[in-house]
Amino acid sequence: MRTTAAPPPAQLMVHAGLALRSALAAVAGTEPSRLGRAAAGAAYLDLWAGDRLLRADGGNHSAVARFLLPRLLMESVDTLSVLLGAQAQRNTGPGAAYREHARRLHQAMWHPDHRARLDAVTARLDGPPTGEDRLARPLTSVRPAALPLALHALLDELERERRAVVGACALAPADASAGIWALADRYALLTAAAACLDGWRGTGRGRRITTDRDRLVAALSRIAIRLGLEPVGPDTELSAALFDEAVAHCRRPTVPARTAPAAARRLVGA
Template sequence: MTTTAETVYAAGAGPGRWETDALARAARLEALLGDPHDPANPHGLRALFAADDRRTPPAATEALLAESGLGAEFVPAEYGGRLTRADLLARTLRPVFRRDVALGFGYGITSLFATGAVWAAGSTRQRRDLADLLLDGGRGTILHHELAHANAILRDEFTARPTPEGGRRLYGRKDLIINAARADAQVVYARTDAARGPNSHSVFLLDPARAQTGTMRHLPRIETPGMRGALFSGLEFDGRSLPEDALVGRVGEGVALALRTFQVNRSVICGVVTAAADTVLHSAVRAATTGRTGPVARRWHKPLTGVFADLLACDSMATVALRALGLLPDRAHVTAAAVKYVVPGLLRENLEELATVLGARGYEHGSPQYGALDKLVRDLPVAGLGHAGTAACQAVIVPQLRHLAESAWFAEDEPPPELFRKGAELPPLDYRLLGIAGGGDFMAASLIGSAGRLAPSRGVGGQITALAELAEAFVAELRALRATCRLLPPSGASAFGDPAMCVLSDRYSLITAAAAVLGIWEGQDGTDPFLADAAWAVLALSRIGERLGIPVPDLPDGCTAHLLDELIRRYRAGLSCDLDATPLAQ
């Protein structure tokens, strides 16, 4: 059990301590989980793969996470937990996701998704009760269309009808809910207004231990092609009573709460799943170097360095979105959607590239050295990183494009530099401050600012000139996008299914990705020579530019070699392939 007295925040630790404490907890968790490649490790990949084969949660590892008090990571510090900043939460959870995406979802992160609405709009009693539940090792789950998908909560899966005596009764069913059979609290998005529109749904907090009239029936478990160790099953409600105090926030606030809180979910997912891809990249480096006395074969240089650059880009995007949730909470929603739009696509492409390096070994089922590719390919779509998740992000981005083109792009100031600076003291994540409309586009402003500062370097030569040319190319693409989006109809939502609108979402999101890479590179203080050098940013931006179809300069001499050297160094030193270069258990 994790009590308030056991958290450092109860003693008044401030922002200066938050990052230090989070990194220490992540390191402790990494050590507790042990060497993932050790076949004898009960929490290693072999044991986790075996649980996946059995389609059961890894009981020993879940017990370890419970003992470590992981549930406190999802509870805001003001209620006795450890949740201060979203970016620090992601860094704390990476040791779990580095080993098993299903474990990360099944044990804990689903509780974060469920509880967001309560932290944003719940009563003081609801927040305290939920905090106590999670701090005691309990779980929460969320009931809407699909795991981590925001696009379909408007479907009539649950209905909460008012009763003459007060309160409501809940009807409907959902067949695929993670942890439905073992959640200690359920957060339900249910229709409360027959008319379609933004006020059609409300949110309710259910306590399964609290006796209510009506029925709640548990449906059979459903086996999924990925995340096979997670427990998915269904719930059916037939008139289950909902007392007045089960309502979270106001009647009709469900859609707004989903839009506000799901931006946290999207950003956190992107911040943690890169750790799972990191494991596959380490496996590929192992495959390319084992048994060789000389350098890595030239044919593997491009896929290895390209994926390394992409993972750094993904981490840059996720880090910026996560920091913005606290620093710019009223303006982060479009950036969060753009990041969630880009990162899954890059990761899927990365796994395909690494498959060429790993070959058949990447599909050695259960192999602790190489089997991570096989499992992650199956897990990512089930984790909400497939087509439906992309559509949800388009539904956020598309309606904003004309407004941004007319009032934000090339017209607003840059965000604070702390957004990109490692070690900067940032405000805590406060769900109550999150916004969902308007607010401009600070990432576009950052891109324009970065390009302007790099412009004098365009004739210098080498990596810095390539970086300056790439920055200017992305600004030119933003300018062209502005011209196109100014011609859109007043409401882009009606054109959401139009393939042309999807192309605009692609272009916008990749421009945002480029802005994040440039911002993180500019924010370096020189303590990490590799990140301070422009080579990684040049390769990352070149790959983003190629996906966007804009002209990119030839890679400068030594760019690929520089990344390959760093990748091999990190592999041999047991360091992660993200921005932090975290020591890994081995």
């Protein structure tokens, strides 16, 4: 019996985006709880980080995206059940639509190709990152003065983590042990962090520049938490500051992620 091919990362992004839209539609006209608003903001941040990763690392061919996005998107969409409450169990309407998209993400996460997804990333870990591998360079070349002040300490932590991963790659075991899985996870998360930073321009005015800054800080904080590092500020993962941005995002038409030039796609590893 042939196994159905795993959905590409861009399709998972569509399911996660529609799950967020469905959850917000279910609570339209109500005042969501603080935790519900935080869940929506977190789901939006993971969508934004996923979009940055797809654009920077080769789109659907990205080994990192194929490995990392199924888990990240499944986790954040599952958390949206806090926003939906009892509506998540309804058999019709937005609650039912949310469950269907969440189900698709679970299927993708536990697809039989999960070992192949891991192998595609560990193939990059056979020695320190070099050449066009994004982690061969510091996480950001932007001058500290041009970055949000709140990020300075966090970026120091992330850069130390990058250097630790580079060093660990030189000693990575050849088998699929728990150690190599954990190293692949750290490598993938740092690649996503670099993609978020590479998209930062720090230009604009008024609310636009504030929103861009807050989104970058919050997205990197979520990545830091997953790496076991300290986020920026207290209670970062529960912050609902980006709830309104999540609502605005869901009101805009869906636009497919544009991928990086062919030079980046040479690292597809799949």
